[in-house]
Amino acid sequence: MKDIKYSSQNIDKLDIKNVSKSLQSDFITQGSTIETFENRLKKKFNSNYVIAVSSGTSALKIALMSIDLNKNDGIIVPAITFVATINAAKNITNKIIIADIDPSFGCITKDKLIEALKIAKKRKIKIKCLINVFYAGQTKDVYEIYKICKKNSIIIIEDSCHAIGSKYKVKNKFYKVGSCSHSKISTFSFHSIKNMTTGEGGSIHTNDKKIYQKSKILRSHGILRNINKKNPWEYDAKFLSENYRITDFQCALGISQLKKLDKSKKKKKILYNSYIKEIRKFKEFFVPLKSEKNSCDPHWHLFPIIFNKKSIKYRDKLFFFLKSKKINTQVHYVPLYKHSLYRNLYSKNFYEDTDFFYKRVLSLPFHTKLLKSDFKKIIKNINIFIDMITQKKV
Numbered sequence: 001m002k003d004i005k006y007s008s009q010n011i012d013k014l015d016i017k018n019v020s021k022s023l024q025s026d027f028i029t030q031g032s033t034i035e036t037f038e039n040r041l042k043k044k045f046n047s048n049y050v051i052a053v054s055s056g057t058s059a060l061k062i063a064l065m066s067i068d069l070n071k072n073d074g075i076i077v078p079a080i081t082f083v084a085t086i087n088a089a090k091n092i093t094n095k096i097i098i099a100d101i102d103p104s105f106g107c108i109t110k111d112k113l114i115e116a117l118k119i120a121k122k123r124k125i126k127i128k129c130l131i132n133v134f135y136a137g138q139t140k141d142v143y144e145i146y147k148i149c150k151k152n153s154i155i156i157i158e159d160s161c162h163a164i165g166s167k168y169k170v171k172n173k174f175y176k177v178g179s180c181s182h183s184k185i186s187t188f189s190f191h192s193i194k195n196m197t198t199g200e201g202g203s204i205h206t207n208d209k210k211i212y213q214k215s216k217i218l219r220s221h222g223i224l225r226n227i228n229k230k231n232p233w234e235y236d237a238k239f240l241s242e243n244y245r246i247t248d249f250q251c252a253l254g255i256s257q258l259k260k261l262d263k264s265k266k267k268k269k270i271l272y273n274s275y276i277k278e279i280r281k282f283k284e285f286f287v288p289l290k291s292e293k294n295s296c297d298p299h300w301h302l303f304p305i306i307f308n309k310k311s312i313k314y315r316d317k318l319f320f321f322l323k324s325k326k327i328n329t330q331v332h333y334v335p336l337y338k339h340s341l342y343r344n345l346y347s348k349n350f351y352e353d354t355d356f357f358y359k360r361v362l363s364l365p366f367h368t369k370l371l372k373s374d375f376k377k378i379i380k381n382i383n384i385f386i387d388m389i390t391q392k393k394v
Contacts (some may be wrong), residue, residue, distance in 0.1 A: 001326055002326070002327055002379065003326045003327075004326060004327045004328060004365050004374045004377065005365060005367065005369075006328045006329050006330045006363055006364070006365045006366070006367075006369045007193040007302075007330075007365070008192075008193065008266070008367045008369045008370075009193060009197050009369075010368045010369050011197075011253075012260075014256055014319070015256045015257065018252045018253065018255065018256040019253050019256075021247050021250050021252065022248050022251075022252035022364065023249050024255045025248065026161075027248055028247055028248050028249055029245065029247045030248075032248075032253050033248035033249075033251045034052055034054075034251045035254065036251070037052055037053050037181075037251035037252075037254045038050040038051065038203070039160065039259070040254075040255055040258055041203055041205070041254075042189075042205075044155040044178075044258060044261070045176050045178030045179055045186075046176050046178070046181075046205060047179055047180050047186070047205035047206065048116050048180075048206070048207040048212075049205070049206050049207065049208075049209065049210065049212035050204065050205050050211065051203065051204045051216055051219055052201065052202075052246045052254070053201070053202050053203065053204060053219055053245070053246055054200060054201060054202070054243075054244045054246050055189065055200050055201060055244075056159075056161045056187060056189025056190070056191060056201075056202035056244060057084040057087070057088060057189075057202070058202055058219075059135075059187035059188065059189070059202035059204045060084065060131070060157070060159060060187050061088045061091060061244070062087035062186055062204055062209075062215050062219060062241075062244060063088075063157050063185045063204055063215070063216045064088055064089065064091070064092050064129070065091075065092070065214075065218050065241065066185070066214045066215045066218060067129065067155050067157075067185070067203075067211065067238070069092050069093065069128055070092075070093070070124075071092070071095075072093070072095065072242075073092070073093055073095065073126065073127075073128040073129065074093070074095040074096070074120055074121070074126055074127040074128060074129075075089040075093060075095070075096050075127070075129045075130075075131065075357070076096075076097045076098075076099050076107045076108075076113070076116050076127055076129070076130045076131050076154075077089055077096060077097075077098055077133075077147035077336065078098070078099050078101050078107060078112075078131075078132075078135075078338060079099060079100060079101050079335045079336050079337060079351060079354040079358050080106050080107070080133075080332070080333055080335060080336075080354060080357065080358070081135070081333060081336065081387055082102045082171040082333055083336065083339060083341075085131055085133060085159055085336075086336050086342060088131075089129075089131065092344050095125045096342075097116050097119055097120045097123075097127065097345075098254050098335075098336050098337055098342065098345050098351075099112050099113065099115070100115060100116070100118035100351050100352075100353050100354050101353060102140070102210070102305075103133075103140070103353045103354070103356050103357040104196075104290040104306075104358060105135065105140050105289065105290050106135040106136060106289060106304065106332075107133060107134065107135040108130075108132060108133070108140075108141075108179050109140055109141045109143070109145075109261070110141040110145055110148060111150075112353075113130070113141075113145055113148055114148065115350075117152065119347075119350065126297060127152065127154055128154060129154060129155045129156075129157060130145070130149055130154075130158065130160050131155070131157050131158075131159050132156055132157070132183070133159040133161075133162075133258060134159070134161075134162055134163035134166065134177065134252035134302055135161045135162060135287055135302075135332075136162055136298075136300060136332075137163045137166055137195070137298045137299050137300040137301040137302065138163070138166065138280075138292055138296050138298040138300070138306055138351075138392060139163065139166060139168040139292065139295075139296045139298070140292055140296070142170065142175075142182050143170040143171075143182060145182075145215050145360065146182040146183070154181070154333065155184045155185075156183040156184055156185075157183065157185045157186075157187065158177070158180075158183045158185065158186040158187065159182065159187055160178060160186045160187060160188055161191075161194060161202075162192060162194075162195075162296065162301035163177045163189050163301070164177070164178070164195040164196055164261065164298065164299060164387070165177075165195050165196075165262070165265045165299030166295070166296065166297065166299045167297040167298075168295060168296045169294070169295070169296065169297075170182065170295075173233070174297065175391065178205045179205070180205055180206055180207045182251065184205075184206065184207075184208060184211070184213065185204060185205065185206045186205040186213060187202060187203070187204055187205070187355050188203045188205070189201075189202045190202055190250075190254060190257075192205070193367070194260055194284060194301065195260050195261065195264060195268075195299050195301055196257040196260070196264070197253065197257055198251065198254040198255065198257070199249075199250055199253065200250070200251040201246050201250050201254065209258055211245055214239070214324065217238055217239060217241075217243060218241045218244070219241075219244045219346060220237055220243065220245055221237065221242060221243055222237055222239030222240055222241030222243055223235050223236065223237055224236045224238045237314065242296065242334075261299075264299070265299040267368045268299065268300050268366070268367075268368065269300070269338050271303075271368075271375070272300050272303060272366075273368065274375060275288065275303050275364065275366075276288055279305065279382075280380045284308075284311075285307060285308065285311040285314065285389070286305045286306055286308060286311060286360075286362075287305065287308070287388060288303070288304070288305055288306070289303075289304045289361075291336070292380070301366075302363045302366055303363060303365075303366035304332065304333055304361050304362065304363045304364075305361070305362050305363075305364060306320065306357070306360050306361055307335050307360035307361075307362070308360070309356075309359055309360075311360075312359050312360050314389060314394065315360055315361075315362055317385075317394055318362065318382070318385055319331070319362060320384050321381070322378075322381060322382075322385075323393075325381045327365065327377065327381060328365065328379055329362050329363055329364055329365065330362075330363045331358070331361060331362060331363065332361065335351065335354050335355070335358050337351065338358075358390055362394050364375050364378065365378060
């Protein structure tokens with residue numbers, strides 16, 4: 001019996017055909033397929049400029065380098081995110097504020113941003129940038145956060161890696177995540193388990209021409225080419241950077257996957273609603289991540305459940321019980337301040353909500369390859385586990 005994955009890519013025959021065709025072309029890297037993919041992304045997400053790169057991490061690193069921060073500038077990141085977010089910031093500065101998160105949503109809210117700014121002021125750190133992570137595919141307080149940042153001259157970079165295909169509402173109008181309508185830059189990851197994939201890969205979206213031009217140079221070693229018509233071989237290393245290029249065959253996969261993004265969103269919405277219906281009966285023990293029904297139309301990336309205060313002790317036990325039944329779950333994420341590299345940034349009183357969230361969150365299997373039989377097996381085994389709790393066998 002095969003394991004049920006907590007997440008998975010979904011590659012079909014058309015994807016394979018497109019990649020195979022790309023591999024037989026004259027250019028498998030630095031060719032025209034990259035620009036085609038960028039143009040498709042630009043059109044899909046309503047941004048003026050797009051740069052496709054080698055990973056979501058690369059996208060964040062280039063985004064930060066493109067806005068001309070220095071080592072004395074402060075950056076805010078949420079406590080719940082993958083380490084790539086803060087690692088990209090640490091490449092620029094040590095003046096980082098890890099913000100507490102709202103335990104109902106798993107992300108920064110307007111109130112948590114205000115708290116983080118107060119902490120920065122106490123530490124005499126001038127915040128120049130906020131990396132706002134859209135946890136699990138959902139946005140929260142986008143416009144309110146935008147207004148706070150605008151008032152304080154803070155540049156917003158959206159880490160939208162979970163939210164490819166999501167939309168949010170401001171004043172009765174929906175905006176696409178990636179349109180940069182309320183941010184300077186938005187970044188995507190096309191890792192294999194994201195809402196669409198290029199294997200590895202990512203993209204930078206912006207409406208700022210200067211950021212676009214610099215980012216394009218930063219993508220390839222910081223080198224500026226075509227600087228001398230008489231000596232066309234000449235080039236100039238203008239910025240300190242590395243190789244963040246994506247391949248043509250990855251972009252060929254991306255083009256194919258992008259066509260199916262809306263279909264994927266519909267499938268995940270059905271799966272999401274199926275989970276919501278089934279787990280209502282377990283509300284004595286856990287609830288789903290709180291949903292922003294009126295202000296967000298998410299393309300869900302994860303399906304986290306949140307154990308209540310009395311049931312925290314059962315989170316780990318459910319993880320291992322399901323694993324024994326070949327059902328894989330995951331915890332998203334280990335808070336940033338718990339990693340050796342960032343423990344010096346921890347302040348016990350400041351992170352009570354993040355600590356509480358981390359101890360009680362669990363992501364159930366959630367992807368478009370999940371079969372009905374898999375779903376039934378997951379719910380059946382959660383029922384068995386809950387029965388064991390009530391019979392005090394756990």
